[in-house]
Amino acid sequence: MTSWMQVKVKGLTGSLEVEPLGQNAESLAYVYAINLAKPLPKGEYLTILVDTIQLHASYPKPAYASQTDSHFRVYEADGLLLSPYETTSQRLRFKAPTPSIRSYHISHTLEDLAKEEPVVKSGATVTFGPFKSQPPTATKGFNRTPYRVSVDFEMNIPSLTVVSLNRSVEVSHWGANMNTQDDYMLRNDAPELKGQFSRLDFQMAQHARRMSPVIISAVTLQLPSGAQNPYYFDLVGNVSTSAFRPAAKPSSERAARLGPQNAQLDLKPRYPLMGGWNYTFTVGWDAPLGDSAHWDEKNGRWILAVPFMTPLPSTPVDKAEVRVILPEGATDITVHPPFDVSLMERSTHITYLDTIGRPAFTFHAENLTEVHDGLIYITYKVPLAAHLQKPLAVGIASLIVFSVMWTLKRVDMTIHK
Template structure:
């Protein structure tokens, strides 16, 4: 009897909790909007999770809607690196995409810590109207190795946690989710009927008429031996010289963020069985450098590293870098890459007479996550009123640095950002004012020094310093 009473109390408590959650959900979600159709594709082929979401949203109310909310569980919010949204315009071959602003927003009493992003529509959505949105976002550090430690000859298995049902503050009439894995080697996955698997793809749905904030957790356990390359810290120094060059210096702290290596490392086994031994490790990475690059070097604390290959043409430059040793899970490497670029390819003059640098933000290494990125743009001495234009939020501040023959020091524009992915590799600009007279400062100073030295030599040769008469 006592056990039955406890069971009834537990059921009553669960029902009350569910009802309170539904009440809070209905108070938070907008009854005016509903999602007619939702399709989500989750790409797990890399260690960076990429999600493509297509939403057809309809306004079923009487008042116009100017924004659409995206909901994320609290376990995903800290791992979101980038979110982009666009509205489709036209049909089929004439279809085009109109970019929309996406900004974080707060709603009081979000159920279970749900976080929100707001998509601002270009024009309000009227009664009975619908709009199709294309949303793209990336997640970092979202694949958890299991087991957390593997030997040299073992493959790497990882977990991915998500929901088979799209988390949304709106009623969803129909939805479907596809999950793509790197290979057909899937250890296990959660089934939420209807669920289907074909080759490297899992299909969840279609699911019909789901209320707001529906959630159905799923776990996919699969093999992923792609490089889990994470740069813990990257400092890029871009030094501008108006004498015709742009010098780039990049300081890397690289780590393999996959399952930690256990046991001993056998170099003989690694080289004799490359397809079997060390399949989860990586020994080279590809750096995409700008075209017309020159004076390239690659070194670490010991010295120059010769195990690299550079391929250049008129459109791009690719550098294949290879650390001194292969990187297994938990292993780290630090190195420096430097190169020069023609100034005329990146420095321009705006209509108002200001100079501006147009360079690429992000990390040159392909398929790499940067936990902390710092870009330092060193302006020529005498530059004034610097300002940076970056297409996404970053932290900015100014510093002063001193180099050879500097008198008052050089202004340095410092840009900092965390959780950087390859999709952040977009152009940014740094504007500044510069007077051409400052280009003569260093030559005049050198000429003055040589002139004074010459006059001192002449005076020394013509002055008699002897004490004899």
């Protein structure tokens, strides 16, 4: 599943514009158009680099593993590039996280196309090809099945997936605070635990420090440097096993030595996450509003920058929903998400002692990775009256209550004396 694509000209900085054209009705291939900065003169050549990120591209094999087993995954792919053009030479290079590669496989059809040695393994890298010249493959009659390649490699890093992430960001000008709260649903995508979990084996492995790397007993979130008052809870209450390491104060010596740093939140789930296990939790923190909001004096507007998400290292997010709640009475709002989100909604959010509610924007997106941690920019105006609305409302309400009590106390309601 392609989650992200970036195109560059080799040797130049800055990426080229990519325009998705959707699925081609004839060849059933998804087509993208790349707009070159200037037309390429005939006879000259240009090297274009296309980076894409694919999610859930490998699967565990075997599908079940015990607590102490090392774990292997299989990556399968087309050996030939889908292309509307003729390809004179191509090869596929696969780099595994470890040199421990159990096997690799190339189909016979593809083997015959190879110019020399069809497959070469060196260290953690497996190279398929190079292959001979090919006619355009993104055509109606092309069958990809005979051209598959696969690699069976050992995985020694956790394969975690965020099944869903709900972020809610609330801005308060009175408190000069921006509160961020994330609801995570995690799943360990390592092979499912064979049999049942044995605490004894787990504790012994932990003691001997030979715990399988795919068992997740803690995750670390990199929070913005100003983050404070973090909290971590799940459906049954506070999880007491978290540790928060705030960033060094900007004025301190350590900060000068180390440069800008993130605050870190070490989260230890209630139980170690074995393969196939789920865990849901909520984390939240406060940060000074000044760190992410800027007063644009020229236009008399606030400019707010909200991170779309706080990525976990090499962990895809299947579904994300980000909700930004602006102060009550914010008007004249413009919204700029960092990438094309699948859906954007406006709603009204009512919280403590609000009278008319706050404007809120919800962004829905799927299949995100670390590269998607861009900023949502929102600009808005808050008139002075809106700032004063809440204290006035509370003041008037209390006044009414007290005057009613005062009146009742002074009215004689006895029928006869």
